[in-house]
Each structure stands twice: as C-alpha cells, then as structure tokens.
Amino acid sequence: MKNKLVKNLRYVILAAVLIFVTIQSYLHATIGGKDYASIHALCPYGALESLYSLIFSGTFIKKIFSGTFILLGLTLILALIFRRSFCGLICPFGTIQEIFGTLGKKLFKKRFELPKKIDNPLRYLKYVILFVTVYYGWKTAGLWMSPYDPWAAYGHAGEGITSLIEEFPIGSILLIVTIIGSILYDRFFCKYLCPMGAFYGILSKVSPGKITRDENTCVNCGLCNKNCPANIKVSESKTIKSAECLNCQSCILSCPMKDTLKFKFFGKGITPLAVIIIVVSIFFGGIAITKITNVYQTTPAPITSSTTLTPEEIKGYMTIQDAATALKMDINELYKKLNIPTTVPKDTKLKEVKNFVPDFEFEDAKENLETTNVPQTTNVPQTTPAPVTSSTTLNSEEIKGSMTIQEVSTALKIDISELYKKLNIPTTVPKDTKLKDVKNFVPDFEVETARESLKK
Template identity: 65%
Template sequence: MKNNRLIKSVRYILLSIFLIFVTVEAYLHQVLGGRKSPSIHALCPYGELESMYSLVFNGTFIQKIFSGTFILLMLTLILAIVFRRSFCGLICPFGALQEFFGVLGKKLFKKRFVMNKNIDKPLRYLKYIILVVTLYYAWITAGLWVNPYDPWAAYGHISSGFSSLKEEYPIGFMILILILIGSLLYDRFFCKYLCPIGALYGIISKFSLTKITRDKDRCINCNLCSKNCPVNINVSELSEINSSECINCNLCMIACPSDKVLDIKTAGKSVKPLTNIILVISIFLGGIMITKATGLYEVTPPKITASTRITADEIKGYMTLEEISVAFKIELNELYERLQIPASIPKDTPLKEIKNFIPGFEVETVRELLR
C-alpha cells in the first residue's frame, strides 16, 4: 500500500509539472511573443494533426505549428500504440487541470458524480464527431479552424486579460468554464466527452501492445478499481480492460488492495505500474531531448535574418517592424511610410501591438500593404 501511495504521488507530481510548464510557457508567449516562447498550439499534438493535410500536400505547417509539434504528435501516437492512452493519463496538461478540479470538487461535494448511463454512452461518441469535424475544416481552410472554440487555447490566453479573451476566444472561454465546472462534478469531463485527440488515441489504443488483465479468482470484489477509474470503466466486471476510454493512469491498480489481481501486460509481459510510468515518460521526454539535440525539435519560428525570404501572407503578428524591414529588404523609414504609421512607434514593436498606438490597426493591414 505504501508503494501504491508513492506511485500515485509520482503520477500527480508529473501531471503538475507538465501543467505548470505549459501554463508558464503560455504566459511567456503572451508577454514575450511567439519568437521567444511557443504558443499553446505549438505545444499541443492536436495542432499538428490539424496541420497534417498542409504538411503532406503543401510541405508546410499551418500557422502556429512547427516541427516540434509534429514530433509531439508522433511521440504520443507511439505511446498510444505501445502504452495505450498514456499521454492522456500521465502527461496531458489539460487532463491534469481537470483532475485537480476533480480533487477540488470531491472536497466541496464530498463525492464524485457519475453520469447516467443513458446520457453517458451517447455523449462518449461526441468526441469522435468533434475529431472529424475539426479536422475536416482545419484541412480545407489550412488553418487552426477550431481556435476560436478551443477551450485549451482560451486557457493559454487567460494571462492576456479578459478583454482579449472576450475578443479572441469568447466561445472557447465559455466552453473552458463549462468544462471546469463539469470537472468539479465528473472525472475527466473533457476527456470522456469532448477531446478530439483523445478520440484518436482511443482508436489506436484498441490495437495497443498494453492490456490490463484481472484475475477473477484472486479478486475479492471490493469494486475499488471501478470506483477509482476516472473514465468510469467497470474494471471489476472485466477479465481484460481493452476499452478505448482507458487512459493508462494506473489508478485502478493503485486502488486494488489485493496482490496480483490486476496486471499490466505489455507485449504479453507483466509490467509494474511504476515501471510503466517510467517507460512512458522516458519515451516522451527522451524523444523530445534527442530531437532537440539534433535540431529537429522547434516550437518557435526561426529568427529573421538578411537571408530570410517571406511573402506577405507569411507575416505574423509576433514579428516586429524591424524584422519586417529586414525580411522585405525595406528601409525602416520607407516601411513606416508604406504602413502609414508614425515614426515614434519603436522598431521592436510586434505588429499585433501597433493597435496600442493606432486603434483598429490590424496585422492584415500590413499584409495587404506589402503584397
């Protein structure tokens, strides 16, 4: 039991670290800009899934997506193949946020609620519909179509202030609030009903090398495994847990008071819960570190130099006036004249912040004037 508490603590520590890391990066992105800190889209595997069509047919990533996002997607798909939806249960920051709200909800209401089966079952299919719809529109528009409705994107922009949220993510922010309220009542509310990337991992995990088995003869039928499952799988009634909902969180095994009743098997071999966690994290972080060391992992745009060539359509809001001057080989004073802005605006001003000097000024204006 002592070892089980250790495993549970390790898991919560890992989830906390990933949530804090992404939250800090999202804050720094708002403060320092996209050149110095990645956007929350660049750190989300789903962003690359949305960019896949453009990458395959055009050889380019869509806006806010980089090679590092592609690597994150590949690593999480590998995890899904080998260790089921481990990314969801051990790494995902949004999953962590829901779990911590769940802990708060349990303290507030003294229990966790379970959705009525007649409502729960059809709602589970909603995430698959969201997966298809968001990918379809992302691919035909060659952009992050779901962005205004994305609760995770809204979370990443909280530090930009309520007025910015109201302007850029009114729907996404409302969905975020609903998800957090739902998480106070129900475990992993977003994961179970709305998460599109979770839907994809779930499909892949049906063919995963990892399974959880239950020894019926050793089981004392205490039902603690089912009660502690955050995605409400009836573990105590199954001999093999092969549900696409399983997020490989190991909480059922941690809750089990009997030895050798529940067993994680990867490629037919038993794996201890702590070993399972270590392997998952090693593959994920190891993959990032290796690709980063080789220069393949990038989640921020490259620095603009004299050799940089970009088109007007590739102009981004985080780019400064000076960078535009360098990229388009235009003298600064000429650039100011063409953009019809006063010379008093500092040259290191990001384009998206020019509106602070000239109300109503949009980045699209720069694109139009430099075409």
C-alpha cells in the same frame, strides 16, 4: 507505501507539465510568439489538423511547427504501445480536470456518475467532434476549432477577459463547462468531448498492452472501480479492452491485493512504476533528441541578416526592425511604407504599432509593403489599388484584406455563395465586408488562411 509514492510521482509529472505549458502560454500571450510557444504549437491535435496541408502542399498551417508534429508522433507511439497513457500520465488539460475533480470530492464527499442511458451515448460525442474538427481543419487549412476549443481559451487567458470573449467565446464557455463538469464527474472533457482522446482511443484498440484482473485473487472490494477516472467497471472484467482506459495506473495502484491487477505487454507484466518511467522517457526523451538535432521547433525561426521574407510572410509578432531586416529594406523606407512616424520605437511589434498610431491596421500595412516602391516626393501621388470591376481578374494570391467579399467574388469569377463556402464563413456576414474585417464576425478568420483556402 510504495504505491502511494508511485501515485505521487504521477501527480508530480502531471503538475510539472501543466505548470510548464501554462507559463509558456502566458508568456506567449503577454510577450509574444517570437520566443514562446503558443498553446496550439504545444498541442499534438494541431498537427492532426495540419496533416492534410503537410501531405498535399508541404506546409504547416498557421501556428503549427515541426515540434507539433513530433509531439503528435510521440503520442501516437505511446497510444500504440501503452494505450491512452498520454491522457492518463502527461496531458495538462487532464490535470486541470483532476484538480477540480479532487475539489469536487472534498466538497461533496463523493463522485457522481451519469446514468448509463445518458453516459454511453455521450461517450460517442467525442468521435463526432474528432471527425468534424479534422474535416474542417483539413478543408480550411487552418485551426478551425480554435474559437470553440476550451484548451485554446485556457492558453489565451493571459490576454484578459476581453480577448477571451472576442476570440474564444464558445471555447471560454466550454472551459467553464469543463471545470464545473469536472467538479461533479471524473475527467468530464476526456470522456465526452476530447477529439484527441477519441483518436488515441481508436489506436489503443490495437495495442498489445492491456490491464488484466486475476479473478482468483480479487476480493471484489470495488476500489479499482472507485478510483478509475474513466468510470470503467474494472472489477467486472478479466481484461480491460475499453478505448476509454487512460492507462493512468490508478486502478492497479489502488488494489490491495498484490498482482491481482497488472498491466501486461504481450502477456508480460509491467509494474506501474515501470510504465510511468517508460512512457515519460519515450515522450520527453523524444523531445530532447529532436531538440538536440534541431528538428524540434515550436516557435518561428529567429530573424537574422540572412533571413529573406516576402511582405506576405511578415507576421504581427515581428518588430519593425525584424520586418526591415527580413524584407532587406532600409528601416526609414519601411517607416514611410507603413505610414508611421519614426518616433515609434523600432523594437515595437507590428501588431502593437496601433498603441502609437490608433488607426494603424496590420493587414493594410502588409498591402502597402506589397506595392512597388514609390519615391516619396510631393510631385508623385501615392498609388491606390484599381477598383474591382466585372472585367477584373485576379488569382487568389492577389486578393487583399481591403477587398470586400463581393469584390473577391467578382475578381475571382466565383459565385458568391461558393465563395462563402470556400472561406468557411456564414452567409450572414454582409457581402460588402472587407476581408480584414470578417474577423469581427468570425473571430478565427485570417486573411492569409483565406488565401490558402481559395487556392483549392
């Protein structure tokens, strides 16, 4: 009876985290990023991708905040002490897999396992994904993996099917694959594709905490094997040393023989209930403490009268009023700069101005904000950027979204093939494509991120 209650406690925790993250992501997608965290900010993997940028430039990559690094730090502590306990007791994407796994059990009355010849090599795939995604995340100073990330696709589902197809084509496909895979196989994504799980698995190898089996009291009923979501053959080992172990406590809670299976820390047994309480306390306690001390942040700082930003720092989620306040500009002057009528409400987000002015482009608007104020009279013509020629020389910060790939190559004196590599875009993108339009070919491409890449 007690074991069942502990199992239910685990399910409640997993469900609560999933519900919270889902609501946050939906509100972020439908209302905006000013008050609600994005799926990227709430995922510790984003901090791992941003680590290089933080160490060498002292900045976070776009959509990553201090709170994301705190989440990473807390999960690393858990991995070093309680192995992959974050995966087994907290991770919301793991919960989604378990939900569909339960559905699969009801449909097929059994769980399937891939043959060892296929299963064993496939488990190394997540380590390859870990290396590739971190490498390119560090190289591009951006969330390179986002379009391919099923968790990111899930978090942006609130934006509608069109957005998913345009921004997360591969991620959406992998989300469907993960769901179908989870119906058939336990924790499909965790076992074969999750780069964060691979990272925690590496750290877990040095953890002093391990599940042990007493051979003298084991009755070889096989329930531990049957209930292990990682498909570890618990009944065949005295000590579970596998990096695949999620430390979800399922094997211990399923064992009919008291104290036959135990989680031991430095040789001392800890009950499943205690493990769950300690893990949850470390994770959520750490978040609570850093929130109270105003260190934990997963959304941008609010715009106030003391906020001062450059045009480059203006974001699409900001309202027209926010932009005027941050730029220390009269709001009527800002309307002129943006070339939009004053009938557009000042509480309109910049990225939504196109709902009132169809040809409005946010990147073009930012370029207008970067130009020198020009008196708005009929006698003074509007300035236009000088054409880029072979004699033009610019630095990376002067690159504009209205410039083509060829123009950027010319202005920066960079071979165009090298420029494609620096921008991390395929050479199939035409060289006469404007930077602001590259996202039509590469959904995750951002002009701001491109500028950062060109600085290296």
